[in-house]
Amino acid sequence: MSISAGDRIGSLGKLRLIARLSGGLRLLRATSAGRIAGLTALILILAFLSFYPLSMLLYGSLHSTPPGMAGTFNLAGYQDVLSQQSLIALLNTVGLALAKTIPSLVIAVLLAWILARTDTPFRGTLEVLVTLPFFVPPILTAMAWGMLGNPQVGLLNQLFQWVTGSSVAPINVYSYGGVVWHMMQYSTPFLFLLIVDAFRAMDPSLEEAARMCGASRWRTFRTITLQLMLPALTSAAILSFIRGIENFESPLFFGSPANIRVITTDIYDSINQRSPPQYQYATAVSFVIMMLLFLIVLLQWKLLRGRSFITVSGKGYTPAVIKLGKWRWATFAFCALFFVVMVVLPVGQLLIGSFFKFFGFYQWDMLTLEHYRAVFASSEFWRGFGNTMLLGLIGASLTMVLGGMVAYISVRTKWRGRSLIDAMAWLPWMMPGIVLGVGFLWGFALLPHAIPIYGTIWALLLAYISLGTPLSVRVMSSAYAQLSFDLEECSRVHGASWLQTMRHIMIALAWPSFAVGWVLIFFGIMRELSASVLLYSVGSEVLSVVLLKLWVNGNAEQVSVVGLIMVVLVLLFRWVQLKVIKAHISTL
Amino acid sequence: MRIKTLHAVVIACLVSLALPAHAEDAKGAQGSWDAVVDAAKKEGKVVVYDMALGAPYFLAVLKSFETKYGIPVESLDLRASELSERIRTEQSAGRYLGDVEMITTTMIEEQLQNGDFVQKLPPIPNSANLRPPFRATEFSVPAFVQPMGILINTRRVKDADVPSSWNDLNDPKWKGKILSDDMRPLGSGNTMFAILQHTMGPEFNEKLAEQKPVFSRDMRNDARRVARGEYAIYVPQIFAFTSDLKGLPVKVVIPKEGAPYAEMDLAVLKNSPHPNAARLFIQHFLSMESQLIYANAWMPPVVAGVAERANADAQPFANAKLIGPAKLAERPSMMAAAKKLYP
Numbered sequence: 019m020s021i022s023a024g025d026r027i028g029s030l031g032k033l034r035l036i037a038r039l040s041g042g043l044r045l046l047r048a049t050s051a052g053r054i055a056g057l058t059a060l061i062l063i064l065a066f067l068s069f070y071p072l073s074m075l076l077y078g079s080l081h082s083t084p085p086g087m088a089g090t091f092n093l094a095g096y097q098d099v100l101s102q103q104s105l106i107a108l109l110n111t112v113g114l115a116l117a118k119t120i121p122s123l124v125i126a127v128l129l130a131w132i133l134a135r136t137d138t139p140f141r142g143t144l145e146v147l148v149t150l151p152f153f154v155p156p157i158l159t160a161m162a163w164g165m166l167g168n169p170q171v172g173l174l175n176q177l178f179q180w181v182t183g184s185s186v187a188p189i190n191v192y193s194y195g196g197v198v199w200h201m202m203q204y205s206t207p208f209l210f211l212l213i214v215d216a217f218r219a220m221d222p223s224l225e226e227a228a229r230m231c232g233a234s235r236w237r238t239f240r241t242i243t244l245q246l247m248l249p250a251l252t253s254a255a256i257l258s259f260i261r262g263i264e265n266f267e268s269p270l271f272f273g274s275p276a277n278i279r280v281i282t283t284d285i286y287d288s289i290n291q292r293s294p295p296q297y298q299y300a301t302a303v304s305f306v307i308m309m310l311l312f313l314i315v316l317l318q319w320k321l322l323r324g325r326s327f328i329t330v331s332g333k334g335y336t337p338a339v340i341k342l343g344k345w346r347w348a349t350f351a352f353c354a355l356f357f358v359v360m361v362v363l364p365v366g367q368l369l370i371g372s373f374f375k376f377f378g379f380y381q382w383d384m385l386t387l388e389h390y391r392a393v394f395a396s397s398e399f400w401r402g403f404g405n406t407m408l409l410g411l412i413g414a415s416l417t418m419v420l421g422g423m424v425a426y427i428s429v430r431t432k433w434r435g436r437s438l439i440d441a442m443a444w445l446p447w448m449m450p451g452i453v454l455g456v457g458f459l460w461g462f463a464l465l466p467h468a469i470p471i472y473g474t475i476w477a478l479l480l481a482y483i484s485l486g487t488p489l490s491v492r493v494m495s496s497a498y499a500q501l502s503f504d505l506e507e508c509s510r511v512h513g514a515s516w517l518q519t520m521r522h523i524m525i526a527l528a529w530p531s532f533a534v535g536w537v538l539i540f541f542g543i544m545r546e547l548s549a550s551v552l553l554y555s556v557g558s559e560v561l562s563v564v565l566l567k568l569w570v571n572g573n574a575e576q577v578s579v580v581g582l583i584m585v586v587l588v589l590l591f592r593w594v595q596l597k598v599i600k601a602h603i604s605t606l
Numbered sequence: 607m608r609i610k611t612l613h614a615v616v617i618a619c620l621v622s623l624a625l626p627a628h629a630e631d632a633k634g635a636q637g638s639w640d641a642v643v644d645a646a647k648k649e650g651k652v653v654v655y656d657m658a659l660g661a662p663y664f665l666a667v668l669k670s671f672e673t674k675y676g677i678p679v680e681s682l683d684l685r686a687s688e689l690s691e692r693i694r695t696e697q698s699a700g701r702y703l704g705d706v707e708m709i710t711t712t713m714i715e716e717q718l719q720n721g722d723f724v725q726k727l728p729p730i731p732n733s734a735n736l737r738p739p740f741r742a743t744e745f746s747v748p749a750f751v752q753p754m755g756i757l758i759n760t761r762r763v764k765d766a767d768v769p770s771s772w773n774d775l776n777d778p779k780w781k782g783k784i785l786s787d788d789m790r791p792l793g794s795g796n797t798m799f800a801i802l803q804h805t806m807g808p809e810f811n812e813k814l815a816e817q818k819p820v821f822s823r824d825m826r827n828d829a830r831r832v833a834r835g836e837y838a839i840y841v842p843q844i845f846a847f848t849s850d851l852k853g854l855p856v857k858v859v860i861p862k863e864g865a866p867y868a869e870m871d872l873a874v875l876k877n878s879p880h881p882n883a884a885r886l887f888i889q890h891f892l893s894m895e896s897q898l899i900y901a902n903a904w905m906p907p908v909v910a911g912v913a914e915r916a917n918a919d920a921q922p923f924a925n926a927k928l929i930g931p932a933k934l935a936e937r938p939s940m941m942a943a944a945k946k947l948y949p
Contacts, residue, residue, distance in 0.1 A: 084691075087698065087720075170836040275822055287791060292941075294716075295691055376854060378834050384853070463699035472701055555703070556653060556680040567683060571660035572826025572847070 057435055060423065061442065067484040068445040071457030074464075075449070079301035084460065095302030104284065104303065111280040112310075114194065114269070115262025118201035123255050125202075126209035129353060131243070134217035136340045138349040145214070146592045147357040152207035153541045153588035154365065156267035157565055158581035159203050161574060162364035164271065165371075165378055167191035173367075196272040201265055203360055205258045211538060212257065212493070215531055216250035217243075219500060235340075250496050256318050257447075257492060260311055264450040266548055281307055282450050289456065297456065304453040311448040365585060372578035389575040399580065401557070402564035405475060406544055409560065413482040414540040418532055420483065421490020422525075428491070429498040430506070440491065447488035454485060455549030462553075473555035481549045486539040493538070497531035537595050544584065639731060645882035646677060652883035653680045655875070656708040657689055659826075662850065663903040667896045674890070677883055686713050687792055693723055693875065702877035705884035708891075711869045712934040714746050719934075724873040728885050732892035737910035746871035748908040749891055750900045753865035753926055754798055754842030757829055760855045762838040772806055772861045775841065776813040785828055785837035786819040789944040792937075794825060794868070798842040800940035801866035801930040808943075815947040832856060842866065845904040845923045860922065864929035867906075 079096070083089030098104065132138050133145045151159065166174050167189040175187040190196065224246065228238040244251070269280040281303055288296035288303075342349060371377040375384040393399050421443070427433055428440040446454055458481045462472040471477050509519040525532070547562040554563050561580065568577045646652070658664035660683055668679045682704065684692060690713050696703060707714075707724070717723040724745050733742040740748040756769055762783075769775060775784065787795035803811055820837065822828050829847055832840040833854040845865070848858040872888045874881065890896060894915075897907040901916035904923035913924040932940070 084695070087694070168836055171834055275820060289691075290685065290687055290791075292687075292791060295687060376830065376833070376851075378830065379854065459695060463695050463701065467700065472696075472699065473703060556682050567660050570685075570824070570826065572824075572830065573660075574827060574830065 053433065057427075057433065057439070060427075060439060061435070063420070064424070064439060064442040064487075067480065067487065068442050071454055071461045071484070072445060072449070074460040075301045075304060075453060075457040078297050078456070078460070079305050080298075082298060084295075084297045095298035096306075098296075098299045099302050099306050103279070107279040107281050107284045108306070110269075110273075110278060111263055111282070111307075114197055114201065114273075114280060115259050115265070117194075118198045118205055118262050119255055119259045121198075122202050122205040122209055122258060123251070125206050125356070126213060126254075127244075127247075127251070129206075129210050129356065130214040130217045131239070132349045132353060134214050135243075136342050136346065136349060138342065138346045138353065140350065142596070144350070144353045144357070146589070146596065147361065148353055149207045149211055149592065150357070150365075150585070150588060151203050151360045152211060152538075153544075153592075154361075154585055155545050155547075155562065155565060155581060156200070156204060157547075157569060158368055158577065158584075159364045160200060160267055160271035161377075161569075161577065162367040163191050163196070163200060163203075165367055166363060167196065191272050192276045193272070194276075194278060196276075197268045197278060200268040200272055201262055203364075205261065206356075206360070208261065208538075209254050209258050211534060212254035212496075213247065213250050215534060216247055216496060216500070219530075220246055249499060252318055253492055253496060256314060257489070259314065260447055263307060263311065266450070266452065282452065285450060285452055289452070301453065301456070304449055307450070308448040315444060315448075365582075368578040368581055372575055372582060374575070377574035377578065389573075389579050393576050393579045393583075398559060398564055398567075399561075402559045402561045405478075405558060406561040409475065409479055409482060410540045410543045413479055413486065413543045414536045416479075417483045417486035417490045417539045418494070418536050421487055421535065422494045422528070422532065424487070424491045425494035425498055429495050443487045443491045445488075446484045450548065451485060451546060452548035452552070455481065455552035458484070458549065459552050473558070475558040477553045478550060478558060478560065481553055482543045482546060485546065485549060486542055489542065490535050490539060493531050493535035494528060497528040501527055533595055533598065537591060540591070541588065544587075642882050642885055643675065646880070646886040647675065649677075649880040649883045651678045651680060652880050652887045653682070653703060653705045654708065654887065655682045655684075655689055655693060655704040655706070657686045657710075657870075658683055658708065659685075661846065661903075663846065663899050663905075666899050667891060670895060670899070671887060671890045675886060677886070679887070686710055689713075690717060693717070694720075697721075697723055697876060702875070702879060704875045705878040705880045706872060706887055707875055708749055708870055708872050711746070711748075711871050711931065712937065714871050714873055715934045718745060723876055725876050725878070727874060727888075728881070730885065730888050730892065732889050732909070735892065735909045735911070737908065740869075740908040746873040747888060747892065749870045749872045750897075750908060751867045751869050751906050751928065752844055752846070753860075753867040753906060753923070753928055754794060754844050755865050755926075756859045756861060757832055757840040757843035757848065758857055758859060759832050759835055759838050760857050762835055768857075769839075769859060770862055772802055772810065772863055774861075775839065776810070776817060780839060781817050782820075783838040784817055784819040785832060785840045786821055787825055787828070787842060788821040788823055790821075790941060790948055791823075792941070793823070794842050794844065795821070796937075796941055796944055797868050797930070797932045798866050799944050800932040800936060803940065803943065805863055805866075805929050811943070811947060821948070829856065830854075845926070846900075849902075849904040849920075858923075860926050864927035866930045866932075867928045869931050 078084060080091050080093070081089050082092055082094065129148055133141050133148070138144070166172055169175060169187040169190040169192070172187070172189060172191070174189050178188055179185060191199070220243070225238050225242050228242045229235075233241065264282060265280075266282040266286065269278060269283050270286070272278075273280060274283055285300045285303055288300045370380065372389055373385055373387070374380055375386050375388070424439055424443045427436045449457070458477065459472075462477050462480075465471060471480065506519055545562060546560075547566060550560050550563050551566060554560060561584070565577055565580055568580065654668075656664065658681075668681065672678055682689075682692070686709055689707065689709055693704065693707065694717075714724065727742060727745055727747060730742070730747055733747045736742065736748060740751075742748070756772075756775070758768060767779070769777075787793060787798075789795040789799040799811060819841075822831075825844065826847055828840050829843060829851060831837060833851065833856045843858050845858055848856065872891060874884045874888070878884050892909055894909065894912060897909045897912040898915055901907045901912050901924045902920050904920050906924050906926060906928065907913055907916075913921075916924045
């Protein structure tokens with residue numbers, strides 16, 4: 019993965035046109051006025067994506083009625099937050115997020131280590147397979163686990179009873195355990211995707227040095243590997259914890275029936291199931307959550323402050339693979355079991371269900387292809403599909419570019435205002451999607467009529483960029499944090515311009531992370547529901563909204579068909595992504 | 607006898623005088639309605655804000671409208687509370703995108719209390735065909751009614767145990783075996799709670815709470831869960847949601863006291879961008895053709911002469927005894943009462 023200076027200089031000629039076109043960018047970089055103008059533009063964009071909807075929400079939390087209605091300013095919303103029920107919901111939220119983050123992180127670290135650093139067989143295939151649950155919309159897995167693990171007629175319970183002859187039903191998904199389990203379905207592959215490249219990109223010479231100094235394999239893993247992974251692991255764990263706090267589908271499906279309340283379902287209830295909608299309480303709760311998350315982020319900064327985690331340097335190395343001997347089949351079995359439990363069981367349940375007239379009723383006379391025919395003949399499905407692909411492609415690209423710029427300024431420069439930019443990009447992560455959706459809904463609706471964003475597909479695009487930016491910044495920051503400064507300096511010493519250095523060093527080396535981030539954002543957009551359902555309008559429906567509408571209408575079978583199409587898309591994208599990354603890395 | 611003959615002659619004369627005038631009126635009315643149809647076609651489309659949740663019978667009505675008039679329909683399909691909030695936000699921001707709304711009577715009452723979100727209803731010829739007790743108001747006209755009964759799993763509930771009264775739900779044998787739409791928030795569960803609070807008395811709801819019903823919010827899927835045998839009984843089951851479950855071991859029961867119902871009305875939204883198309887759409891929804899589609903999906907029609915023409919399997923539902931509807935003024939107290947019984 020090393021790049022020689024000769025290679026870099028040799029390719030400079032091909033870049034003359036690009037360099038000419040980028041004269042403006044160089045100007046921005048070269049002059050302080052240009053830099054200030056660039057930074058101001060970036061701050062304005064971020065302010066529109068984060069401060070604007072948040073200011074609408076702050077207004078909402080202090081105003082007795084939503085914007086546009088006569089009301090008074092008071093603190094009633096915050097007073098309601100202090101009720102016993104809200105505090106229980108808050109405790110449940112934090113407890114469940116923590117309860118799912120710890121086991122998810124342990125499993126994700128194991129999977130990342132196995133697939134990035136050992137000689138486990140079929141690693142490439144397994145890597146694609148274990149990440150699949152992340153991309154499957156939660157509504158689908160929830161539906162499938164509701165069938166597999168319900169205490170009355172769940173297939174797993176029936177299997178247990180058939181094998182043991184007992185009448186006990188050991189699995190009940192409608193419980194705290196069920197909520198945690200369903201959250202893990204998503205968070206384990208999410209964590210894996212965030213940390214696996216850090217494992218892969220790590221310079222093995224540090225581990226080799228430890229081994230040569232007599233440290234055991236376990237001690238090396240604990241004191242070198244894990245320590246070096248600390249920024250990636252803490253960042254990923256905190257993101258996962260935050261996602262746990264914001265999680266909506268799992269507590270809605272498995273918590274609400276067992277009277278387990280969390281903040282997101284409370285917000286949903288107060289907006290959708292009370293008359294009139296209690297926006298003041300919903301937004302006040304959101305601000306409380308935001309403060310909590312802000313404290314967590316501060317804690318993270320404090321933990322990592324002053325540490326250097328550079329593991330990718332200008333020195334060349336070959337990624338080392340640890341030989342596991344016969345244990346490699348045990349690690350293979352672990353990954354395969356994870357795949358079977360997290361993917362084969364629920365997706366298999368969906369696949370079978372999609373071929374029967376009624377989901378869950380498996381009789382020969384009910385076998386049918388009518389659900390496939392109905393989905394493929396549905397104009398709404400195709401409109402949703404087209405909109406989702408368009409928003410996914412444009413949204414993921416713009417979000418990653420924005421995230422890359424923010425991360426670069428935040429990690430690689432000493433410019434004034436970089437902390438502000440970083441903090442602004444983080445803000446949306448601290449808001450549950452449903453609440454950010456409300457902020458944007460009000461924000462777009464109250465824009466001057468000359469800016470007709472409300473009710474268009476662009477409203478969704480802006481919301482998706484806002485929601486995805488924190489993740490893109492984190493992914494790109496981790497990538498940049500691992501690149502030694504001497505690479506940039508070396509390039510400049512050899513006469514490359516700033517833009518050429520960016521292209522050949524910063525972008526080229528961060529490209530795998532960019533690609534991973536792009537896929538995460540793309541599928542984040544594909545799955546996003548809570549903001550979409552508030553912002554879509556006639557003609558701008560996206561797949562997740564189409565899925566929800568089908569689900570609410572009781573069309574579980576068509577939901578399965580759409581879900582399976584999405585799984586196929588996931589496989590296709592992951593395959594292309596891995597091919598592209600492999601091809602690109604090999605040419606570096 | 608002479609007097610009778612005289613009367614007959616006078617009446618005959620009056621009728622003969624009146625008939626040409628009536629025919630003239632009808633001609634004029636037809637002429638002016640044709641102008642509405644032409645104007646609607648010129649407007650090019652109609653945007654309907656509804657809470658049909660993609661129901662096939664609603665889609666069938668949209669399709670029949672498009673086929674008949676060649677005017678495309680765009681539908682924004684949301685839950686009632688979301689729909690009303692969406693309209694409020696849009697109109698507060700000066701955006702008028704929708705033409706017609708189809709929502710519960712109480713929601714329209716609430717809109718009228720809080721502002722001028724809907725405009726006065728223009729003359730709709732077919733509203734003259736409404737059957738009692740349904741009638742158009744100054745701002746809205748009934749579109750259909752949505753009655754609710756008890757859904758049972760025919761494998762888990764023996765014939766002898768099939769509930770015939772709402773009180774039968776409180777039999778101890780059903781404790782822990784009832785799945786229910788959540789009665790605390792706005793929705794069908796609370797509508798049933800409120801109506802039965804009046805019809806059956808408060809002690810009915812108190813006893814029902816002791817049966818520990820399990821709450822859910824996915825009405826369509828809940829029927830499937832009962833069909834799979836997860837629970838023996840589901841309340842409140844909207845009749846129409848059972849009409850497309852033929853072949854599954856479920857049956858909807860109409861208790862002897864009657865079926866609580868919610869009334870869905872049509873209204874024209876303020877500053878509707880396609881007012882003539884909106885008017886034509888409402889007229890079409892109240893036509894015999896559209897109402898029959900709803901009646902065959904097991905919903906009692908609001909127009910006279912339709913119930914009799916419904917399919918045989920739909921007849922018991924088309925003529926079901928209705929109780930209710932819930933009142934807007936009582937909504938907060940009923941939601942509070944349900945929350946008290948189900949903390």
